[in-house]
Amino acid sequence: MQMENSRVMRNRSKAYPRLWVYSVILTVLYISTIQAQQKETVSTHEDFKLWTWITADAKRSDASFQEEFDKYAANGIDAVLINTGTDPKLLARLVPLAKKSQLEVHAWMFTVNRPGDKIAEQHPEWYAISRDGKSTYDDPPYVEYYKWLCPTRKESKAHILSLVSGLAKVEGVTSVHLDYIRYSDIFLPIGLLPKYNLLQDIELPRYDFCYCDVCVSEFEKIHHKNPKNSENPAIDMEWKNFRLNQVKAIVDEAYVIAHTNGKQLTAAVFPYPEMADHMVRQRWDKWDVDAVLPMIYNSFYNEEIDWIGYATGQGVSDLKGKNVVLHTGIYVPGMSAEDVSTAIQLAKKNGAKGVSFFDGPAITEGQWEVIKGFTR
Ligand SMILES: [Zn+2]
Incomplete structure (x- = not known):
């Protein structure tokens, strides 16, 4: 009996650890199943989000905005990037309406290009100066709304x-979204050149910014040369890098402001970093930012x-190892x-x-059908 008991005890003592291990494994499996279920039910769209850019007119009624937001939500849109002309009051009015439609709100703003900015307009010296000495204040390049400020x-x-701070303080906003966060185009997209009857095979002085006294003297302090004296500033890497860094400095400070206010920082950028660098002096893979939305506008x-797949893949690869996500702009x-x-499939695949x-209002009924039917 005693022997029997001791054998039972021994067997039990062997069995107990095994049972303990099994119960731990089962618990872990159970918890992870619950977590997986929760993840799916709580935020089905976390893995692939659908956004749209829209511009808000303050004169419109709440009911008209609500109708627009409801339409987006009903068609599978998760987030709206709203351009309010950098007006925190209008944004604060629209956030509850968008939220009612279950939409995430991002405060889209014109950053370095500031057309119609009443405060900036009181300071003509704030505006960027081209290599041929023209100010965007009274002689903008390409189009009237190109009112670029000096980023330095x-x-x-x-x-x-x-302005970033004003938007970041609005309750319920998920991110401040920087657009025109760059220099004026030194090269326009090739598809737009015929519209302006332009040939841009070199960096033309008319479209090359900023050669204001402050930019030149700040550059001289570091590099002891004046870009105005350069025979070919396009191949002066310090001058190029200086300008990339002026843009980066604004972004990195905006990032701190957004995060201090419990918001994220996102940005609309050029298709992929080398292309952005080449066309508008924007190197977004080096920024402090939470998400980038490259405008991969093939046309x-x-x-x-x-090409939408190619440019998406290029950007994603350049962001590897960084805590920045990429959403393709179409x-x-x-x-x-x-x-x-x-385009949606290519973005996802890459x-x-x-x-x-x-933008939102431009989406046709046929396109909505596809967007609504998209399976994530
Ligand atoms: Zn300047």
């Missing part, structure tokens, strides 16, 4: 950051739909519904975490 001057930079560059005008479907459509 303490006062113009502080003004831009105060602007005379590219086919498959320009819907001129696209067939099938094109839109292909590592984007979502797509954003430009």
